[in-house]
Amino acid sequence: MSSTPELHAPAPSLLDLVPVVPVVVIDDLDHAVPVAEALVRGGLPVIELTLRTPVALQAIARVAAEVPDIRIGAGTVTTAAQADQAWAAGAQFLVSPGATPTLLDAMEQTGLPFLPGVATVSEALTAVERGHTDLKFFPAEAAGGAAYLSSIGGPLPDVRFCPTGGITPESAPRYLALPNVGCVGGSWITPRSALTEGRWDVVASLAGGAAALTGRA
Template sequence: MSDLKSTDLLDLSPVIPVVVVDAIDQAVPVARALAEGGVPVVELTLRTPVALDAIRAIAAEVPEVLIGAGTVTTPLLAKEAAAAGAQFLVSPGATPTLLGAMRDTGLPFLPGTATVSEALAVLETGHTAMKFFPAEASGGAKFLGSLPSVLPDARFCPTGGISLATAPSYLSLRNVGCVGGSWLTPADALASGDWDRVTALAAATAALR
């Protein structure tokens, strides 16, 4: 997938799982469980001390999964994630400096936006694929559904507060390619090693389309 473009990220799966790994031994099993359930992509957030090592492990041991780094908030994190083997980047927001740093990695990326002005700022750089975060708190599907008439080129991966039950309301919008969701990998399932549960949640999610 070396030729993957940022716009392609929106079409890989109905849902990009947003995964928080607290222990390195969770990384490979959770990626394999998601893949077994039919979800071939993982956004592993850089919120824990083991996150970069987890990305390295998944990149090396689970090649069938496209592994990305989420919660990229600084240029340094963008560089470190790329060096660890991340295949795409996701940020919760987008400043000019952060946008430039993510672009400089050469990886596809989804910069975070929550307003029309923020989306316009990303579009001005020639980038059309972006994250909408925090989705539910920022107006949800109703807000996103009002944007195509004024931002016809923008496509989104809304993330934040979305569940299996509410995902279809987003996925039905013409400017939404996929949603980001943490419900596929509950913290208690990862802590107990209940990989069958993760696979079942992934399968239910993969069936959304």
């Protein structure tokens, strides 16, 4: 008697995991695990840890090893070497502020899901030609904001975005109301003062508020 192969649902898009992806800068390695745990408690089990500090890769490795309930990603990936280093450190996804052919090649070669950064229609089409329709829109507010994304939804009906850059709790719902936006990136959830003072309760509370955000016109 032959058995029917088990069918597995495709992995959800990075854009469908949470309404707000916390964009986090870690200066002190000892903050990495507590901030990740606070985000999980608040209802945001995703973190984009940016490669902007000397301890960023170590922080990714520590979170990957010690906080299994969070999906850890590397943000501000700007070189092929960083893509490789983030993968080796245990990152589960990558996010770039822009996307050159060399960088796209490198991120594809890691086998990790990733969000290439774009700011124009031409850049979005370049990513689409490579088979990528889930993109980061950066810097969102400076590049035209929600009005810009709304205007390009017609010519790019199959492309969805995670706008990041200058977004606040007040402006996030305007983005989330758009059909071509799956989530937004937000740095307000992990203010530097809260991390410096070890106020993980503040981070958890801000994460809870962000997790409850929905779109409105």
